Amino acid sequence: METPAGTMTETAAGTLSRTAPATTAETAEDGLARAFDAAVAADERIEPRDWMPEAYRATLVRQMAQHAHSEIIGMQPEANWITRAPSLRRKAILIAKVQDEAGHGLYLYSAAETLGTGRDELLDKLHTGRQKYSSIFNYPTLTWADVGAIGWLVDGAAITNQVPLCRCSYGPYARAMVRICKEESFHQRQGYELLLALSGGTPAQHAMAQDAVDRWWWPSLMMFGPPDDASAHSAQSMAWKIKRHSNDELRQRFVDICVPQAEALGLTLPDPDLRWNEERGRHDFGAIDWTEFQQVLKGNGPCNEQRITQRRRAHEEGAWVREAAAAYAAKREEVTAS
Numbered sequence: 001m002e003t004p005a006g007t008m009t010e011t012a013a014g015t016l017s018r019t020a021p022a023t024t025a026e027t028a029e030d031g032l033a034r035a036f037d038a039a040v041a042a043d044e045r046i047e048p049r050d051w052m053p054e055a056y057r058a059t060l061v062r063q064m065a066q067h068a069h070s071e072i073i074g075m076q077p078e079a080n081w082i083t084r085a086p087s088l089r090r091k092a093i094l095i096a097k098v099q100d101e102a103g104h105g106l107y108l109y110s111a112a113e114t115l116g117t118g119r120d121e122l123l124d125k126l127h128t129g130r131q132k133y134s135s136i137f138n139y140p141t142l143t144w145a146d147v148g149a150i151g152w153l154v155d156g157a158a159i160t161n162q163v164p165l166c167r168c169s170y171g172p173y174a175r176a177m178v179r180i181c182k183e184e185s186f187h188q189r190q191g192y193e194l195l196l197a198l199s200g201g202t203p204a205q206h207a208m209a210q211d212a213v214d215r216w217w218w219p220s221l222m223m224f225g226p227p228d229d230a231s232a233h234s235a236q237s238m239a240w241k242i243k244r245h246s247n248d249e250l251r252q253r254f255v256d257i258c259v260p261q262a263e264a265l266g267l268t269l270p271d272p273d274l275r276w277n278e279e280r281g282r283h284d285f286g287a288i289d290w291t292e293f294q295q296v297l298k299g300n301g302p303c304n305e306q307r308i309t310q311r312r313r314a315h316e317e318g319a320w321v322r323e324a325a326a327a328y329a330a331k332r333e334e335v336t337a338s
Helices: 028-041 054-073 075-079 088-113 119-127 145-167 171-199 203-222 234-239 247-265 290-300 304-317 319-337
Strands: 006-010 016-019 275-277 282-284
Touching: 054 075, 054 088, 054 119, 054 234, 054 304, 075 088, 075 145, 075 304, 088 119, 088 171, 119 304, 145 171, 145 203, 145 247, 171 203, 171 247, 203 247, 203 290, 247 282, 290 304, 304 319
Parallel strands: none
Antiparallel strands: 006 016, 275 282
């Protein structure tokens, strides 16, 4: 059927794929590129069988892989406290949260696989240092209050960054993000509630909560990535509508959200330059130590080696499970075929 953007043709799998009417002066790929650009401009979703530029595909694989890696590496700092949670209720909450993070990783690896990149390949790149995960997970969880600070700040930053991804131009990524963001919102509330309980407790508990916020605040601001003028991928990702907002826009939004929440918690954000700017209608905040950020990305953070070593060990120790699952699937296929 004819559409303004070109022609929709049915594939062998029964799905519709965009093509564009080619003129005598352009190649078939030029027409496909025009149809892709028109679809992105019209806020339409790009689906796995649609034509897409290789650079768009590579950008999505890189971003989704980093996101998936962050989810499964991010299980480690909090799982460290499951056996030491102060009550059965807190233990159950933390177990559920860590389990959610594993599920998020699986959603995202599955989304990346729709682009023709196998999960084994992505994990191999993680284990060999060829792909990154979020710098925030290379910091240690020193006290129980860190679990609350991660929930409030780290998951809060994740929500700020990820909610716009529900409108990502690539369909499988956008749909995965809908469920992930719903679950992350629970994680953020749980962290906030934990800090509220500590802050309103004994002086020692309040001091523990304040110490955790002091240590996690600046790394949380770094989660949004380098400043816009130093970001290698941000502008193109926004042009393709993979991202909807720049790093600095999202960071500013996060700061503005956190200031009144910190006041409600009775905690202080560790930034002497933090103040309301009446003219801008936003909060001004101090300079971020981007040298620290780069060092952590390069593998020199407090827990880089520990995190990736544990990830490799877990992968190796789980090999028998993957082999058993593959053998069972093969056996079921043989039974079905016969």
